[in-house]
Amino acid sequence: MKMIVLWTDALVYLLVIGLVVWIYFFRKTQEWRLILAQLKKRPYYLVALLILMVYGIIGILDSIHFKTASNEFAVRSVLDLLLSPYDHVSEVTYSAPFATHSAEPQVLKTEDGHFAEVYPKLKYFHFLGTDKIGRDVFYLAIKSIRTGLVIGTVTTLVMLPFALLFGMWAGYFRGWVDDIIQYIYTTLSSVPGILLIAGAMLSLQPKIEADPDIRLLILCVILGVTSWTTLCRLLRGETLKLRSADFVQSAIALGVTPLKIIRRHIMPNLMHIVIITVALDFSALVLAEAILSYVGVGVDPTAFSWGNMINAARLDMAREPLVWWSLSGALFFMFILVFSANIFSDALQKAFNPKEN
Amino acid sequence: MIWTYILRRILQAIPILIGVNILTFALFFFVNSPDDIARVHLGTKYITESAVQDWKQVHGYHLPLFYNQKEKNMKKLTETIFFQKSIKLFVLDFGLSDTGRDIKQAIGERYLPSLQLAIPVLIIGLLVNIAIALLLVLFRGTYLDLVGVFLCVVLISISALFYIVAGQYLLAKLFRWLPISGYIDGWHAIKFLLLPIMISIFASLGSETRWYRALFLEEIDKEYVRTARAKGLSEFRVLFIHVLKNAMIPILTGIVAILPLLFMGSLVMESFFAIPGLGSFTVDAIREQDFAIVRSMVFLGTVLYIFGLLLTDISYLWVDPRVRLESTQ
Numbered sequence: 001m002k003m004i005v006l007w008t009d010a011l012v013y014l015l016v017i018g019l020v021v022w023i024y025f026f027r028k029t030q031e032w033r034l035i036l037a038q039l040k041k042r043p044y045y046l047v048a049l050l051i052l053m054v055y056g057i058i059g060i061l062d063s064i065h066f067k068t069a070s071n072e073f074a075v076r077s078v079l080d081l082l083l084s085p086y087d088h089v090s091e092v093t094y095s096a097p098f099a100t101h102s103a104e105p106q107v108l109k110t111e112d113g114h115f116a117e118v119y120p121k122l123k124y125f126h127f128l129g130t131d132k133i134g135r136d137v138f139y140l141a142i143k144s145i146r147t148g149l150v151i152g153t154v155t156t157l158v159m160l161p162f163a164l165l166f167g168m169w170a171g172y173f174r175g176w177v178d179d180i181i182q183y184i185y186t187t188l189s190s191v192p193g194i195l196l197i198a199g200a201m202l203s204l205q206p207k208i209e210a211d212p213d214i215r216l217l218i219l220c221v222i223l224g225v226t227s228w229t230t231l232c233r234l235l236r237g238e239t240l241k242l243r244s245a246d247f248v249q250s251a252i253a254l255g256v257t258p259l260k261i262i263r264r265h266i267m268p269n270l271m272h273i274v275i276i277t278v279a280l281d282f283s284a285l286v287l288a289e290a291i292l293s294y295v296g297v298g299v300d301p302t303a304f305s306w307g308n309m310i311n312a313a314r315l316d317m318a319r320e321p322l323v324w325w326s327l328s329g330a331l332f333f334m335f336i337l338v339f340s341a342n343i344f345s346d347a348l349q350k351a352f353n354p355k356e357n
Numbered sequence: 358m359i360w361t362y363i364l365r366r367i368l369q370a371i372p373i374l375i376g377v378n379i380l381t382f383a384l385f386f387f388v389n390s391p392d393d394i395a396r397v398h399l400g401t402k403y404i405t406e407s408a409v410q411d412w413k414q415v416h417g418y419h420l421p422l423f424y425n426q427k428e429k430n431m432k433k434l435t436e437t438i439f440f441q442k443s444i445k446l447f448v449l450d451f452g453l454s455d456t457g458r459d460i461k462q463a464i465g466e467r468y469l470p471s472l473q474l475a476i477p478v479l480i481i482g483l484l485v486n487i488a489i490a491l492l493l494v495l496f497r498g499t500y501l502d503l504v505g506v507f508l509c510v511v512l513i514s515i516s517a518l519f520y521i522v523a524g525q526y527l528l529a530k531l532f533r534w535l536p537i538s539g540y541i542d543g544w545h546a547i548k549f550l551l552l553p554i555m556i557s558i559f560a561s562l563g564s565e566t567r568w569y570r571a572l573f574l575e576e577i578d579k580e581y582v583r584t585a586r587a588k589g590l591s592e593f594r595v596l597f598i599h600v601l602k603n604a605m606i607p608i609l610t611g612i613v614a615i616l617p618l619l620f621m622g623s624l625v626m627e628s629f630f631a632i633p634g635l636g637s638f639t640v641d642a643i644r645e646q647d648f649a650i651v652r653s654m655v656f657l658g659t660v661l662y663i664f665g666l667l668l669t670d671i672s673y674l675w676v677d678p679r680v681r682l683e684s685t686q
Contacts, residue, residue: 187376191655192662195654195655195658199381199384200388203385294625310516317525331515334516335514338515
C-alpha cells in the first residue's frame with residue numbers, strides 16, 4: 001500500500017493544520033468567547049456546527065488517498081474503503097431507493113432458451129437507488145462532499161492573503177497605494193463574475209490537460225481571484241475607520257512601525273469581518289459549483305460533485321416512470337451542508353454584532 | 358452642475374474599461390496563444406502545422422500581437438491582434454465568431470428576449486421582496502417574523518437548479534399550465550417567459566428579502582421614525598412611506614449589486630428554458646469553446662454593468678436631495 005498525496009489533498013492537510021493552530025491561538029480572545037456564548041445560548045447553532053464537523057470529517061477521510069499493490073491503477077481513499085463495496089460495484093442501470101430489482105427492463109435469455117423482458121435483480125442493496133449507469137447514488141453524494149468542501153475552503157485559503165494584505169495596505173497607507181488597489185478591485189469586480197470565471201477556465205483548459213485534481217485546484221484559484229474583491233473592499237473601509245481611531249493614532253505618535261501597527265492594532269480588529277465573510281462565501285461557493293458545472297466551466301465532468309450529479313440527472317426528470325432519486329440525493333446533501341453553514345454563519349454574525357443581542 | 362457630475366462619472370468609467378480590455382486580452386491571448394485556439398477548434402489529433410496556420414489566417418489570428426513590422430505607418434499598429442481584436446471592442450465592433458458568424462448581428466437579434474426576461478424579474482422581484490421585507494419588519498419580534506427569517510435561510514440554502522427543475526416539473530409537466538421551454542416572437546412570448554420569470558423571482562426571494570429586512574431594521578430606530586410615530590401616524594404608514602423613502606439609496610445600490618447576478622441568473626435560466634437571448638448565446642459559446650464570443654461577452658457584460666452603475670449614480674440625484682445639492686456646488 002502506497003500513500004498518494006494529490007495537490008488538493010496537500011491543501012486540505014494545510015487547511016486542517018492551519019485551523020488547529022488558529023483555534024489554539026484564537027481560543028484566548030474575546031471573539032472566541034462570544035462565539036461560545038452564542039453556541040451555548042441557542043442549541044441549534046451547536047447542531048449546525050456538529051453537522052459541519054461530520055461533513056468535514058468525511059471530506060478529510062476522502063482526502064487520504066492510496067494505491068494498493070493488487071491494483072496499480074485505482075487510487076482509492078480511506079472513505080472508499082469504509083464505503084466498500086459500493087465504490088467498485090455497479091448495477092446495470094437505474095433502480096429506485098430500497099428496490100430489489102432494476103427500474104428498467106432488460107432483454108435477457110431465460111432458462112428455457114427464450115428471450116424475455118425482465119427486471120434484473122440487484123446485486124446489492126441501494127438505500128438511495130442507482131443512477132443511469134448503475135452507480136450507487138448514496139455513494140456518489142457522499143463522495144461529492146469533498147469537492148464541495150474543497151471549493152468552499154481552498155478558494156478562501158487562496159484569496160484570504162490577498163484580500164487581507166491589499167485591504168489593509170490600501171486603508172492604512174492611503175494615497176497612491178490606495179488608488180492602485182482600488183483600481184484593481186474595481187476593475188475586477190466590474191466583470192460579471194460568471195463571465196470572468198468562464199473566460200479564465202476556457203483559456204486555461206488546454207493547459208489543464210486531463211487531470212481532474214489540477215482542474216479542481218485551478219477552479220479554486222480562479223474563484224479566489226474573482227471573489228477577493230468584496231472582502232478587500234470591506235477590509236479597506238474598516239482599516240480607514242480604525243486608522244483614525246485614538247489608539248492607532250497614539251501608536252503612530254509613539255513611533256510604532258506601520259508593520260507592527262497593522263499586526264497588533266488593526267488585524268485583530270478586522271478578524272470578525274474576515275470570519276463572517278468567509279462563512280458567507282463558503283455557502284455561496286458550494287452553490288456556485290453546481291451552476292458552474294451546468295455552464296460547463298466547473299469541475300472535471302468525471303469528478304464526483306453535486307453539480308455533475310444534478311447535471312446528469314436533469315434529463316432523468318423527463319423519464320417515465322420518473323427518476324427522482326439521483327437529483328434529490330445530490331440536492332439533499334448539498335442543502336444540508338449549505339443550510340448548516342448558513343445557520344452557523346448566522347451564529348457568527350450574532351456573536352460579533354452587539355446590536356442583535 | 359448636474360451635468361458635470363454625470364460627466365465626471367462617465368470619465369471615471371473609462372480607466373475601468375481599459376483595464377478590463379487589457380485583462381481580457383491577457384487572458385485570451387497570453388495565457389492561451391492563438392495556436393492553442395486553433396488546436397481546440399481543429400481537434401487535437403492528426404493536425405498539421407499548416408492546418409493551424411491556415412485556421413489562424415482565416416480567423417485573423419495570424420497577425421502579430423502588438424507590432425506589425427511588415428506594414429507601413431499606422432498599419433504597424435493597426436494590423437495587429439491587439440488592435441483588431443481588442444481595441445475595436447471599445448466601439449463595440451466584435452468582429453466574427455470562431456465559427457464565422459457576425460457577433461454584433463447575433464447580439465442585435467438576441468438582446469430583446471434577454472431584456473424581456475431580465476426586466477420583469479428585476480421590477481416584480483424588487484416589489485415583491487420589498488413588500489415581504491416590510492411586512493416582516495412590521496411584525497418584527499413576533500413568530501411571523503421568526504418563521505419568515507427561517508424560511509429565507511431555507512430558501513437561500515437551496516440550489517437555484519432545484520427551483521428550475523422543480524418548477525419545470527410541477528407547472529409544466531405535471532399540471533401542464535405552461536410550456537416546458539422554448540420561445541416565440543411577439544406577444545405570445547409571455548407564455549414562454551412566465552415560468553422562467555416566476556422561477557427567477559422565487560430563486561432570489563430568500564436572499565433579497567433577508568437583505569431588505571436588515572436594511573429596514575437599520576432605519577427603524579432613527580429619529581425621523583420616532584417623530585413620525587409621535588405625530589400619530591400608523592406603523593404601516595411609517596414603514597411603507599417614510600422608511601421606504603429613506604431606504605431608497607441603499608436599495609438602489611443593492612440593485613447594482615444584483616445586476617451581475619441577474620446576468621448570471623439569466624445565463625442559466627435562458628439556456629434551461631431555451632430562450633434565444635444573450636445568456637444562452639454565452640452558454641452555448643462556452644460549451645463550444647468559441648473564444649471570440651466569450652471575449653466579446655466579457656467586455657459587453659462589463660460595459661452593461663458599468664452603465665448600470667452610472668444609472669444608479671444618476672438616480673441618486675433624483676432620490677436624495679443631498680447628492681443633488683453637493684453636485685451643484
